[in-house]
Amino acid sequence: MKLLIATSNPGKMHEFRLLIDLPELELVAPSEIGLKLEVEENGATYAENAALKGRAFSSASGMLTLADDSGLEVEALGGLPGLRSARFVNEAGATDADRRRFLVAHLNGRLRPWTARFRCVVALVDSQGKVDLAEGVCDGEIVPQERGVNGFGYDPVFWIPGLGKTTAELDTIQKNQISHRARAVRAILPKIQEHLSKS
Ligand code: ITT
Numbered sequence: 001m002k003l004l005i006a007t008s009n010p011g012k013m014h015e016f017r018l019l020i021d022l023p024e025l026e027l028v029a030p031s032e033i034g035l036k037l038e039v040e041e042n043g044a045t046y047a048e049n050a051a052l053k054g055r056a057f058s059s060a061s062g063m064l065t066l067a068d069d070s071g072l073e074v075e076a077l078g079g080l081p082g083l084r085s086a087r088f089v090n091e092a093g094a095t096d097a098d099r100r101r102f103l104v105a106h107l108n109g110r111l112r113p114w115t116a117r118f119r120c121v122v123a124l125v126d127s128q129g130k131v132d133l134a135e136g137v138c139d140g141e142i143v144p145q146e147r148g149v150n151g152f153g154y155d156p157v158f159w160i161p162g163l164g165k166t167t168a169e170l171d172t173i174q175k176n177q178i179s180h181r182a183r184a185v186r187a188i189l190p191k192i193q194e195h196l197s198k199s
Contacts, residue, residue, distance in 0.1 A: 001199040002026045003192065004033070006057035006067035011152025012181065016066070018172055019185045025196055028063070035061055046071065046083065046121035047133050054125035062127055064195055066188070070120040070180060072154050074103070074142060076110050082119075085154070100157050104144050114142040116158065120180040122188050132191045136183025140167070151175060 005016050005027055013029050020027060030036065039056045043049040046069040054067035071085035081088040081103070089098045107114050118138040125131050138160075146156035148168030155168035160178065167175050176182045 001196055002028050002063055004028050004030065004035075004057055004061050004063040004065040006030065006053045006065050009152065012068055012070075015172055015176060015179070015181055016068075016185070019176055019182055020066075020189070020192065022193070022196065025192070030057065033061060041069065041083075041086075043069075043083075046119060046135070047123070049083070050121045050123035050133065051125070051131045054123035054131065055129060058125040058127065058129070064127065064192075065125045066192075067123045067125070068120055068181060068184070069123075070118065072103075072158070073117045073119060074107070075115040075117075076107060096153050100146065100154060103142065103154065104157060107142060108144065112141075113161075116140055116142050118154075118158065118180040120184045122181075122184040124188050124191050126195065132188060134184045134187035134191075136180040136185070136187065138167075138178055138180040138183070 001024060003025055005013055007013055017027055037056055037060055039053045041049040043052055049069035050067045054065050057067065058065035071082045073079045073082050089102045121133060121135045123131050123133050140158050140160045142157050143159045147166045148156055150171060151168045156166055159166045
């Protein structure tokens with residue numbers, strides 16, 4: 001059986017490949033089936049956005065599809081960038097490094113710790129359009145100096161106090177033990193297995 005992962009983010013794709021390692025299940029990236037879709041993420045919640053992405057890719061491919069919507073919630077910024085994490089810097093061509101700099105610039109001068117949380121909602125959409133959702137969070141704090149070169153996005157400034165490392169200082173296997181995405185995937189895994197057992 002094949003599972004389409006509805007993302008254009010190679011960092012997420014890499015994590016999913018290690019997280020969902022089931023016999024008889026092949027993970028497929030949209031590029032591998034020549035599918036390129038721009039889905040407007042205009043939902044009011046992560047769940048709505050994940051379902052929007054999942055439905056669009058599932059109906060275009062006819063495949064069982066898993067989509068992820070995720071973001072970083074910083075307490076001192078009232079939960080921002082949150083749903084807007086990917087569009088936090090409002091300029092065409094802005095990079096992950098630009099977004100990290102912008103975030104730290106907003107926090108500089110405020111009392112530390114800069115408590116933060118990654119949140120991820122995954123949506124599993126079957127070929128009938130039925131949606132199952134699961135959520136995971138990962139608690140940490142934002143640090144002013146970047147550390148580590150692994151991962152993607154905000155990882156170099158997201159520090160896990162219990163480990164004394166940023167998530168960019170963890171390898172993928174280590175990040176997958178604690179991350180928001182890993183927790184969401186573990187919660188949806190039984191639903192994926194149900195589809196496998198029916199196939
Ligand atoms: P797709 O929509 O194609 O999946 P995306 O990168 O646009 O990819 P989102 O809309 O879910 O993904 O936006 C999530 C934002 O939060 C984006 O800026 C990511 O870099 C960041 N983010 C999400 N998970 C992260 C993680 O595990 N580590 C670091 N940054 C993360």
